[in-house]
Amino acid sequence: MSFFIETLVGGLLAGVMYSLVAIGFVLVFKASGVFNFAQGSMVLCAALTFVTMRDKGIDFWLAAPITLTVMVLIAIAVERVVLRPLVNRPQITLFMATLGVSFVIEGLAQIVMGASVHELDLGIVDTPIEIGGVQVSQFDLVAAGTAGILVVALSIFFNKTRVGIALRAIADDPQAALSIGIRLQTLWQIVWGVAGFVSLVAGLLWGARQGVQFALTLVVLKALPVLIIGGFTSITGAIVGGLIVGAGDSLAEIYLGSLLGGSVSTWFAYVLAVAFLLIRPAGLFGEAPIERI
């Protein structure tokens, strides 16, 4: 039984790491209805910028704000150069544009900062501790705590600040929001900037776990089922979706994988996601679009 609990806890904590990436997708989708394919590249770019500065001897507390500034500048550039000219185009056009942005960011980041693998030490101890006979990773606990703080901060931002409420207004009805003087361009820059901040947090934690390397872009593969399950418009959904995917993956790998004689976690999360699409297409916490006909 303790092995089952340990696997479950390990999976839940791993799921939180996926949630961190998924939150970045939710932010952009919530404010603009755009599925930002470039989120994985932003995670790589943030981590690579940060670790490059650390390698040059820049202090952690200086490297972090500089990286954030770089991410905000990228956000402004993406809005100015790519999104602004495409306003009012179909969603698929915007999606394809973010696909292009993704490759540009990946390519430029590697040209400017190189393709080497970097170690990233955040000073978080990664030895296991025992809680009630169950081994838990200290690093994963810190990651879970960070995700919790992010969720609270972003909830306050979206629900209690003028900018957050304006963002929600744009997401609900862009035409109505524009008619009352909300500046779409500025808000898009803000939301992409916040997505850049989330990318930095996710990039640091994932980078510390696996090293800062190109493979960071691949973490989005698991963020997609998280989004489908949790809903594309809910930050809470991203967390719950992450927990379901993480726990489901771990348990399936142990108990189903041995029965099938191979690894199942590549596709098991997508089986869960398809099941949710059939039962609850908007996800657990997503808002189903209601339109007057």
Add this chain to the structure above:
Amino acid sequence: MSLWKQKRIVSKAVGLAALALSAAVGTSVSAEEAKTQYFPLATFRVGAYASSGIPVWAGEIDYFRYINEVEGGINGIKLVWDECETNWEVEKGVECYERVKAGKNGSPVPIFLPHGDPISKALTEKSVADKIPLVTIAYGRTEAIDGRVFPYSFPVVFSFWSEASSAVNFIAEKVGGKDKLKGLKIATVYHDSPYGKETQVPLAHLAKTYGFEDIQIPVPHPGNEQSAQWAKIRQLKPDWVFLRGWGVMTPVAIKTAAKVGFPVDHIIGGIWSGSEEDVRPAGAVGKGYLAITPFPAGANFEIHQKLKKYILDKGLSDLKDPKSFGSVYYNSGVDEAIVAVEAIRTAQAHFGVRPINGEEAQWGLEHLDLSEKRLAEIGATGLQQPLKLSAKDHEGGGAGKVLQWDGEKWNVVSNGWVKSDRDLLLPLIYERAAAYAREKGITPRDATN
């Protein structure tokens, strides 16, 4: 004749003369370049695996430059090369092969280096049709060791089967002999891909022979989350873990092993889990990690001193990061270049000193004899294992050294080269090659030729 007509005639004449001159120059350039030996390099300098590849091409190109600059080429035939970016993707690798297989400026392709296990497998039959040998050091199809069935595939030096067997033999060395393997639990944590599964058959056979328990645990690509796999390790409590990863899978495995409290000095990484790029991102918990490799790290080999003096110190190196000089991947590039150059040299001794084509290079490879004496002449003693190839044996070596990471660098901890049980495994390999021949309708060559 009007002035205008005269001008037209003069301009046409000048044009024709220019065309004739350029054609003549072009012909003479082709003739001149045909005195060179062309080596197309399939590289991946961008994409997910670029960090692994970049030091390899540096080692390879530096050695080629050394041959040109110091030795004046292979018996005077200078080497030329160009790169084709594959991104480590099969389609692009095949496209590169198709683009370069006809040679360049009259210089034929003697050997194609696919630099990617899936690419090499996709090219197996094409290479036979085109008579261009594929040299796949420490990767590629293991049964291609049987050159009677696979005349143009050369998994030279250290196949995946030899890798598995050498790892088991190193464990035997540590526990006090092969008889002590009985009852041990050896878990293989592998990349869930054809590459990762390649060692399942030999390990099952070795487990049956020596009496250890063979546990197989797959990790899905890319391997950036392994908590379930290492929870299983914690539950099964193996004595040793054999880690066959690629890319991000290795540092994540080392870190996750530390999280569940598995001792890192009882993890033996395979060939592609044993570079500085694999272990550095794992940080402090990687200290003590072991890896088996045919490319021992180090910059103190004699050939490195020559490379430093004639190439690096003169600013001719392809290496951007000087820290990588003597790294596992850099040395793998040097090893690969040595094998390629020596195969050309062998072919030249037989066919004459001139650029060698694929068919001749295949002969050169099958008669390659890198003896201790020859390795000493090159300055590669200890870096490259002695190997002798033949039509029946396209591997030749079959041994690896075990390295241990001390937090800063690799140190050799095995007693020299750890040999694999090739005598035990070769019959199985030949059986698989014969099955392949039956499936594809291939009539195996006569090995006595």
